[in-house]
Amino acid sequence: MELLKSRIISEGRIIGTDILKVDSFLNHQIDPLIMEEIGKAFAKEFSGEGITKVLTIESSGIAPALSTARFLGVPAIFARKTTSRNLDTDTYVSTVHSFTKGTDYVIRVSKRYLDNKDVVLLIDDFLAKGCALKGLIDVVAQSGAKLAGAGIVIEKGFQEGGDLIRSMGIRVHSLAIINEMSEKENQISFKDEDDFKK
Amino acid sequence: MELLKSRIISEGRIIGTDILKVDSFLNHQIDPLIMEEIGKAFAKEFSGEGITKVLTIESSGIAPALSTARFLGVPAIFARKTTSRNLDTDTYVSTVHSFTKGTDYVIRVSKRYLDNKDVVLLIDDFLAKGCALKGLIDVVAQSGAKLAGAGIVIEKGFQEGGDLIRSMGIRVHSLAIINEMSEKENQISFKDEDDFKK
Numbered sequence: 001m002e003l004l005k006s007r008i009i010s011e012g013r014i015i016g017t018d019i020l021k022v023d024s025f026l027n028h029q030i031d032p033l034i035m036e037e038i039g040k041a042f043a044k045e046f047s048g049e050g051i052t053k054v055l056t057i058e059s060s061g062i063a064p065a066l067s068t069a070r071f072l073g074v075p076a077i078f079a080r081k082t083t084s085r086n087l088d089t090d091t092y093v094s095t096v097h098s099f100t101k102g103t104d105y106v107i108r109v110s111k112r113y114l115d116n117k118d119v120v121l122l123i124d125d126f127l128a129k130g131c132a133l134k135g136l137i138d139v140v141a142q143s144g145a146k147l148a149g150a151g152i153v154i155e156k157g158f159q160e161g162g163d164l165i166r167s168m169g170i171r172v173h174s175l176a177i178i179n180e181m182s183e184k185e186n187q188i189s190f191k192d193e194d195d196f197k198k
Numbered sequence: 199m200e201l202l203k204s205r206i207i208s209e210g211r212i213i214g215t216d217i218l219k220v221d222s223f224l225n226h227q228i229d230p231l232i233m234e235e236i237g238k239a240f241a242k243e244f245s246g247e248g249i250t251k252v253l254t255i256e257s258s259g260i261a262p263a264l265s266t267a268r269f270l271g272v273p274a275i276f277a278r279k280t281t282s283r284n285l286d287t288d289t290y291v292s293t294v295h296s297f298t299k300g301t302d303y304v305i306r307v308s309k310r311y312l313d314n315k316d317v318v319l320l321i322d323d324f325l326a327k328g329c330a331l332k333g334l335i336d337v338v339a340q341s342g343a344k345l346a347g348a349g350i351v352i353e354k355g356f357q358e359g360g361d362l363i364r365s366m367g368i369r370v371h372s373l374a375i376i377n378e379m380s381e382k383e384n385q386i387s388f389k390d391e392d393d394f395k396k
């Protein structure tokens with residue numbers, strides 16, 4: 001998605017070798033206009049799949065998931081990372097490792113909103129090592145729903161998550177795949193999605 | 199907002215004296231159609247205020263904030279409850295007490311995205327004791343921005359938050375204000391927003 005790539009190039013800030021800050025439009029401040037285009041792109045890509053639910057994890061996944069759900073005309077669900085009085089006790093549960101924080105966390109989705117009649121599209125803002133996405137895939141498997149694929153806003157193509165999830169036979173569509181990035185030279189290069197379609 | 203009230207009546211589940219679960223459309227599963235109407239209603243209510251930023255707290259506030267921001271044509275910002283490598287270190291910080299969890303938590307907003315040229319609309323899914331909203335009001339005060347008011351999806355009119363925030367001279371617009379609710383009788387009654395305008 002050219003608009004996304006140009007926003008990443010003009011506004012993204014690279015820290016060290018693997019952190020890309022895009023908090024001016026994606027995951028702290030949110031630009032509704034680019035979120036609109038992101039949702040439209042995912043809805044178009046997965047339009048033939050008969051999707052009934054969009055599933056993400058709080059918090060950064062919520063905006064792209066909602067936008068996609070709106071264009072598909074289906075509900076979005078966000079998995080909870082914390083227990084809440086507002087969440088049912090009867091939940092699908094999966095454990096996700098966070099490399100960033102060096103800890104595990106648990107995600108939960110109420111059984112009330114996902115079952116074996118659903119066709120699910122996963123959405124997330126970033127794909128790096130694939131841990132969060134594996135947790136969501138596990139939740140979908142527990143529910144018996146069909147998994148249509150995963151829509152990722154920014155994939156760190158230099159980390160192993162994309163290969164890992166694709167090797168599971170899961171369709172992954174990323175709107176921008178970063179090939180390399182360098183804080184020192186402040187440069188970012190992108191891969192083509194087509195590189196994965198050969 | 200009649201559509202919202204009818205959804206609360208048909209889908210809301212009352213637990214004890216003060217928990218209202220609306221996780222089928224608002225804060226776990228999200229219905230993009232009602233979120234559309236919520237955003238439209240807040241944008242209309244605050245359209246004359248020259249708003250430049252919509253501000254909320256992760257996670258449940260993100261969907262209504264994004265929808266409102268889209269109709270106002272401005273960015274949404276969500277305050278972070280956890281530190282993240284993706285968040286700047288130079289932040290406005292406020293401490294919020296959670297009665298639900300019996301603990302305090304810290305919210306942070308990057309100074310990069312809010313300053314004294316902004317006019318801010320606060321959005322949140324619930325208003326009960328007003329603690330989260332007070333934290334956001336504090337963040338806006340620190341930034342020097344002008345506060346236009348707060349848009350609340352569901353206000354628990356039987357708790358003190360609404361009176362507290364209004365007594366600070368802040369305009370609060372709630373789309374549904376619950377007067378009373380009873381788990382035993384499974385009944386909910388609403389107040390009119392006009393009750394606060396006398």
